[in-house]
Amino acid sequence: MQPANLIDGRAIAETIHQETANRIEILKSRGIQPGLAFIRVGEDPASKVYVGMKERTSARLGIASRTHVFPEKTTQGELLEFIKKLNTDAATHGILVQAPLPNGIDQAMVFSTVSPAKDVDGFHPENVGKLMLGDRTGFVPCTPGGVHELLIRSQTQIAGAEVVVLGRGNIVGKPMLSILIQKSKHASATVTLCHSQTRDIEEHCRRADILIAAMGVTEFVKPGMVKPGAVVIDVGVNRVNDANAKNGYRLVGDVDFLGVQPIAGLITPNPGGVGPMTIAMLMRNTVRAAEMATQ
Numbered sequence: 001m002q003p004a005n006l007i008d009g010r011a012i013a014e015t016i017h018q019e020t021a022n023r024i025e026i027l028k029s030r031g032i033q034p035g036l037a038f039i040r041v042g043e044d045p046a047s048k049v050y051v052g053m054k055e056r057t058s059a060r061l062g063i064a065s066r067t068h069v070f071p072e073k074t075t076q077g078e079l080l081e082f083i084k085k086l087n088t089d090a091a092t093h094g095i096l097v098q099a100p101l102p103n104g105i106d107q108a109m110v111f112s113t114v115s116p117a118k119d120v121d122g123f124h125p126e127n128v129g130k131l132m133l134g135d136r137t138g139f140v141p142c143t144p145g146g147v148h149e150l151l152i153r154s155q156t157q158i159a160g161a162e163v164v165v166l167g168r169g170n171i172v173g174k175p176m177l178s179i180l181i182q183k184s185k186h187a188s189a190t191v192t193l194c195h196s197q198t199r200d201i202e203e204h205c206r207r208a209d210i211l212i213a214a215m216g217v218t219e220f221v222k223p224g225m226v227k228p229g230a231v232v233i234d235v236g237v238n239r240v241n242d243a244n245a246k247n248g249y250r251l252v253g254d255v256d257f258l259g260v261q262p263i264a265g266l267i268t269p270n271p272g273g274v275g276p277m278t279i280a281m282l283m284r285n286t287v288r289a290a291e292m293a294t295q
């Protein structure tokens, strides 16, 4: 039997897809098809899987997606030139450069070359700044945006809550903090961001009403670190070797799910929690980009 305290990310993502599909219908009735360009550099196996999933969801919802694959040895200059061409292509409303990029390419430079109006990943400094300033005209990064939707749609009390975010990455930890500290109805939390230099990290975790694990350490969050009744969100996707698995590895989160689930008030399964939400937010951002470009 399934535990009763799961936050079903797949079901919530489907609800968002339905909302997005309705918006796509309206765009199509105006003769507009949202267009999304994926750029993948090199042969990182995880990136191939992620981009493949995003392509399939785009097709299902009626977003025209196109994947541009560049060889590992592509220069930064070539990549930036290509992004600039897409920036001026009217049929492309969203551009996503899949991270990680090969060594020798400055990721920050790449993200800041994408037009802020097409930056459906929310990684351009202009969008990062808008998020921190509480300016809603920008794009919110997909994974922390998806976590926020999970909290809202599972009726989790965010305002006034003690939130602990584990991990200070630019893709999840920092934007997660920006989202949850804003003075707004579904934010206004007290957020502590912990990282590898944090003292007594377990003690911080035990105070959390909402614990968001996004530091990329296999099953870091143990039962003794979770306050009974807390909402636990597992963003981690870690590969661990497993001789019995088909590919020789399996994917494990940042939370010891079997240990923590009986203590948590609500918890995301992994897979089936945050992952589907990341894609749902990307689709929603793309449709929004198309709406804004064609108003």
Ligand code: GUN
Binding pocket: 096, 097, 098, 099, 100, 121, 142, 143, 171, 278
């Ligand atoms: N790599 C890991 N997560 C992400 C993401 O949300 N967007 C992009 N572009 N690359 C990623």
